[in-house]
Amino acid sequence: MTVAELNPEMENEEGFEVPYHVALTTYFSYAILFIIGSIRDFYRTLRRTGKKGYAPLCKDFEDFYTRRLYHRIQDCFNRPIASAPTNWIDVVERVSYDSNKTLHQTENTVRCLNLGSYNYLGFASHDEYCTPRVVEAMNKYGASACSARIDSGTTVLHNELEVLVAKYVGKPAAMVHGMGYATNSTSLPVLVGKGGLIVSDALNHASIVNGSRGSGAKIKVFQHNTTFLLSVHEMKLEDSRDYLYFLIDASHLEQVLREAISQGQPRTHRPWKKILVVIEGIYSMEGETCRLKEIVTVAKKYKTFIYLDEAHSIGAIGKTGKGICELQGVDTADIDVMMGTFTKSFGSCGGYIAGSEELIKYMKYTNPAHLYATSMSVPAVQQVISALEVILGLDGSNRGAMKLTQVRENSNYVRSELRNRGFEVLGDTDSPVMPVMLYNPGKIPAFSRECLKRNVAVVVVAFPATPLLLARTRVCISASHTREDLDKAVKVISEVGEMCNIKYFPRKLAEDEKFFWYDQKKLE
Structure with a gap:
């Protein structure tokens, strides 16, 4: 039994309640699409x-x-730009003469x-x-090393970057x-x-999914930021007829680990040679952070390793931009493998793996991306x-600190403004990623095209990047955005949201709510 089953009004922790007609019309739209497409x-x-x-080279159903869907709305995706990806961009116009089967660029x-x-700090x-x-x-070293790291693709700058x-x-x-x-x-x-x-x-x-599948290891999945009820404790309040209900819960990760360790490997039931828990700092399609403290506690309890992907969190959150560990006060010594990319906050490309000296030495001897791929x-x-x-x-300046403050303030401002206008906005405080839910497939192209008409470029996300019924637009905020930019964004999104009917008004919880919901840490 979950918390949501005890109190359905608490099901969405952001305070939103999606109307039933939205779910019904979304299912109905896909049903019509499937029937007509099959015919x-x-x-x-x-x-x-x-x-x-x-x-056949491609199977019909796959x-x-x-x-039947993507080709009809592909003008909303893969839009080419003709400028740097800063707060304002030049979007190239495209036309189609065959109902979007093919698109042709124009000079406009x-x-x-x-x-x-993902230009979170404005370095792009x-x-x-x-x-x-x-x-x-570039003038000194050229545009490319034209070699793998293990051959002649390592420069003094590569070594300097790894130390830094x-x-x-x-x-x-x-x-x-x-x-x-x-x-x-390649690392997993x-x-x-x-x-x-x-x-x-x-x-x-x-x-991560593809790396895990390619490892040959057994894969088990735990539900994201989910807790399950273990017991309920009732306590009568002093001088009151009200009761306070404590919910004692445990993470789904712990349940998965407990079962996996007790059962062992399939068929043989031998102990696992190694257990690796893989998580992200900020989840790019939800804008949520992981519950790192709780995960570290569970991992220590069951003696498992932790692999942390900070692609969207490094350089974007934390007082000095050092990611989820700094934000949640977790010692980096508790994280065995730290991974991140340079494609977001740093305005570049590539990624990194950080860990112990022994680990990195081993990875440089065995990782195919290091051995064979161009550096x-x-x-x-x-x-x-x-x-x-x-x-x-x-x-010699304080621009870095100002950028970190700016992206945090910009993100929280836009998130607050959109929620106040009735949108269902996912994501946690300080996260520069904020998905706005669309749900219905017909609203995917409508929202994107209407925003473009108003000179706002947005990214809409649908299957297979998200579950089929959970289409959304993903707003990414940068330190380079000015307050005028953000006000324009909120105004346009609100206007288009009215047209597309995607404002799912938030419901305030009653102030005299008799149920208080605690997690395990607070109870302790």
């Missing part, structure tokens, strides 16, 4: 032509969603407010400190990769193999070094 596919098979004797651009890029455009150093590095990153995240050593996605997908198979167990958050990124380009390396120096104040 069209039936007639399509009657006149199918292909290579005689060859099997390609169904792409053909539209100046739009950018609410879709020209910077007075970073850009001259990047240009100097390790110091910044609070670990003894670090290694950098040329691609953030590959950092996860090196860390865990057959006979091991990966316990992964249900909302982890695709790079991170030197200008991109210099961009990260320069951005870190600004964040740490090594440039």
